[in-house]
Amino acid sequence: LEEPIEPPKLSESGRAAAEIRVTTKRQKNSSSEWTPSSWTAKPIKQEVVYDDLAAVKKALAKLERLPPIVTPTEIVKLRKSLRDVALGKAFLLQGGDCAELFDYCEETAIESKIKLLLQMSLVLIWGANKPVVRIARMAGQYAKPRSSPTEMNEGKEIPSFRGDILNGYAVEDRTPDPARLVSAYHHSAATLNFIRGSLASGIADLHSPLDWELGHVKDEKIRAQYTRIVDSITESLRFMRTVGADSSASGLETVDLYTSHEGLLLEYEQSLTRKLKHPPSHPSFVPARIPSDQQVNGHQESVSDGRGWYNTSAHFLWIGDRTRQLTGAHVEYFRGLENPIGIKVGPTMTSPELIALLDVVNPSKDIGKITLITRYGEHKIASLLAGHIEAVKGSGHVVVWQCDPMHGNTKSTPSGVKTRQFSSILSEVSSALKIHREQGSFLGGVHLELTGEAVTECVGGSEGLTEGDLGVNYTTYCDPRLNEKQALELAFLVAGHYRD
Numbered sequence: 001l002e003e004p005i006e007p008p009k010l011s012e013s014g015r016a017a018a019e020i021r022v023t024t025k026r027q028k029n030s031s032s033e034w035t036p037s038s039w040t041a042k043p044i045k046q047e048v049v050y051d052d053l054a055a056v057k058k059a060l061a062k063l064e065r066l067p068p069i070v071t072p073t074e075i076v077k078l079r080k081s082l083r084d085v086a087l088g089k090a091f092l093l094q095g096g097d098c099a100e101l102f103d104y105c106e107e108t109a110i111e112s113k114i115k116l117l118l119q120m121s122l123v124l125i126w127g128a129n130k131p132v133v134r135i136a137r138m139a140g141q142y143a144k145p146r147s148s149p150t151e152m153n154e155g156k157e158i159p160s161f162r163g164d165i166l167n168g169y170a171v172e173d174r175t176p177d178p179a180r181l182v183s184a185y186h187h188s189a190a191t192l193n194f195i196r197g198s199l200a201s202g203i204a205d206l207h208s209p210l211d212w213e214l215g216h217v218k219d220e221k222i223r224a225q226y227t228r229i230v231d232s233i234t235e236s237l238r239f240m241r242t243v244g245a246d247s248s249a250s251g252l253e254t255v256d257l258y259t260s261h262e263g264l265l266l267e268y269e270q271s272l273t274r275k276l277k278h279p280p281s282h283p284s285f286v287p288a289r290i291p292s293d294q295q296v297n298g299h300q301e302s303v304s305d306g307r308g309w310y311n312t313s314a315h316f317l318w319i320g321d322r323t324r325q326l327t328g329a330h331v332e333y334f335r336g337l338e339n340p341i342g343i344k345v346g347p348t349m350t351s352p353e354l355i356a357l358l359d360v361v362n363p364s365k366d367i368g369k370i371t372l373i374t375r376y377g378e379h380k381i382a383s384l385l386a387g388h389i390e391a392v393k394g395s396g397h398v399v400v401w402q403c404d405p406m407h408g409n410t411k412s413t414p415s416g417v418k419t420r421q422f423s424s425i426l427s428e429v430s431s432a433l434k435i436h437r438e439q440g441s442f443l444g445g446v447h448l449e450l451t452g453e454a455v456t457e458c459v460g461g462s463e464g465l466t467e468g469d470l471g472v473n474y475t476t477y478c479d480p481r482l483n484e485k486q487a488l489e490l491a492f493l494v495a496g497h498y499r500d
Ligand code: PEP
Pocket: 098, 145, 319, 320, 321, 322, 344, 375, 407, 479
């Protein structure tokens, strides 16, 4: 059930993180007390070893002073929306780059991703006939877990690229640099600032015409099918305008778009974890005039002080498939957060382990607090998903079931280029939809690696990209992403499944 117990190994940078958190209550002997730094006493995977600990301390101290990037009000709003997803009343679309680079913090790249997510969400609303909750894998997706800490480069062993928050892709930049921690904050903040500004200025305003260019779809039958969907969406919007349902109070001018990333670099996450007042929409909200400690029957009884620990670096964070050990540092850190969180569920996850994890990160069984992001692979899903659904049902937890059809379907071409087949991606989503239906459950959403640009990283789809085309515009620094046409096509096909 559990990983073999490794002797607790304090990560060096974790120790620095623990030391600088002077304001945090010291851990009592009880190992169950959570603090933002209690993870530092647990064994950690994907550890980072910095040469200059003084520089790490300085960076973390700076991060601790900087203001939240997102707020409890927004986080709790998302948590409420995810509750709706868990109950089958909404659908969750999450997508963005595998590894977001600091260089992607730029007008066109951000804008094209927002537009793509919006278009996909319209198609999914049309298909599933439910509101769509949108979470971008953006404004902070800078840390990457790696299967090996090193790689070969021109006959020499060099450290692997682990994301811009840690080291650089250029061979000469592979040493972890603590200054990148602060830079990650600034790039997240600048990206989210532009997202917020664009939304407030009408990028998602449904009164403006959308570009649904479908010329690349060569197959007449498929093009006719997609055109029908676009016509139906356009017609619905026209109808709403005609009957005046698009008045300024209708919400057609903008949408909510939340941010997310893998919570991998715990030093960074800890520094942005703040004890903040619950907003009134939080179930444990306490009006300000109730004192935090009350004399009840002569005993000092502690009541909630109306505050909780919020990770203010993103609305939603997830634990990766490589760092989800029950007794490890990442699970320890995540269990204390108010944010809705995700857990990647790969083929090696056993049902008892899954339930034990849910009990640790969500002991009160809050509906929709946890999103299980399943990523088995197109051939493995049939033998694994049903068992997991059954186990979760039996445990009394109500989760969001999200399908990540990307990470179980990565292949290398004979020349060693990482790619994914569009048909494999679609096949895993289709299987997820079918298996959930058979189990009396439902698929709550999808988790995709995509970009708004015309990259050639995944093969297949209506454009007919082949392995020979991969060299044309292969720009990912980690996993291959769906390009804008493939991503939209996937949305059409998923929507079609609901309408069939
Ligand atoms: C990812 O989402 O980019 C990732 C590394 O996924 P996983 O943890 O599922 O392998």
